[in-house]
Amino acid sequence: MTGRLIRIARAPERMAPLEELDQVTVTVKAGIAGDARGQEPGRQVTVLFREGWQDACREAGRDLHWTARRANLYVEGLECPREIGGLLRIGNVLLRVTDETKPCALMEQTLAGLRAAMRPEWRGGVCCDVICGGEICLGDAVTLEQLSIVAELGLGKANSVS
Numbered sequence: 001m002t003g004r005l006i007r008i009a010r011a012p013e014r015m016a017p018l019e020e021l022d023q024v025t026v027t028v029k030a031g032i033a034g035d036a037r038g039q040e041p042g043r044q045v046t047v048l049f050r051e052g053w054q055d056a057c058r059e060a061g062r063d064l065h066w067t068a069r070r071a072n073l074y075v076e077g078l079e080c081p082r083e084i085g086g087l088l089r090i091g092n093v094l095l096r097v098t099d100e101t102k103p104c105a106l107m108e109q110t111l112a113g114l115r116a117a118m119r120p121e122w123r124g125g126v127c128c129d130v131i132c133g134g135e136i137c138l139g140d141a142v143t144l145e146q147l148s149i150v151a152e153l154g155l156g157k158a159n160s161v162s
Contacts, residue, residue, distance in 0.1 A: 003078025003142040005090055006050065009067055010035035018067045023137035026093045028130045032072050042098040043127040047088065050076035052123035059117035068110050071101065071125050075142045082122045087131070091140035095128035 009018040010032045024032055031038025031045050038044050048071035057063050066074045073090065081088065086097040103118040118124040 005140040007074035027133040046071040048125035049080040056117040056123040060114040087145035091136040092134035094132035101125040
C-alpha cells in the first residue's frame with residue numbers, strides 16, 4: 001500500500017506557529033531542517049495520518065486544520081503503523097517509528113474531547129527518528145518498509161546519510 005505526503009510543516013521555535021512548506025531537507029542529525037524539535041532523539045520527525053486525524057476530529061465534533069496537531073508531516077492513503085520500530089519511506093527519506101505521538105494537554109485546550117478522541121489506534125500519529133536523510137516534497141510516495149531493509153542497506157545511526 002502506498003500513501004502520499006500532502007503537507008509539511010515545522011516550528012522554528014518550541015510552541016511557535018507552524019510554517020507550512022512545499023519541500024524540506026531531512027537529516028539524521030537535525031530531522032526536519034529548521035524545526036526546533038529535530039535534534040530530539042525519538043522525536044526528530046512527527047507524522048500524522050489523515051484518516052486517523054479525520055476520525056479523531058469527527059469524534060471530537062469539529063474539523064480542525066491538520067496543524068492543530070503540531071505534526072511535521074501529513075500523509076494520506078496509508079494506515080498509521082502502530083508498532084515501535086516500523087519503517088516509513090517518504091521519497092528517499094527513511095524514518096523509524098519510535099513511539100506514538102501521545103495526545104497532550106494542548107490538544108484538549110484546542111478542542112474539548114480531542115485528546116481522548118486521538119487515543120484509539122494512534123490517531124495522533126507517530127514520532128520517528130531519521131535513519132536515512134534526503135529531500136522530501138509534497139506529493140512524494142509514502143510506504144511502510146520491512147525492518148530487514150535497514151540491515152540490507154547497512155543503515156543505522158553510525159553510518160546513516162546525514
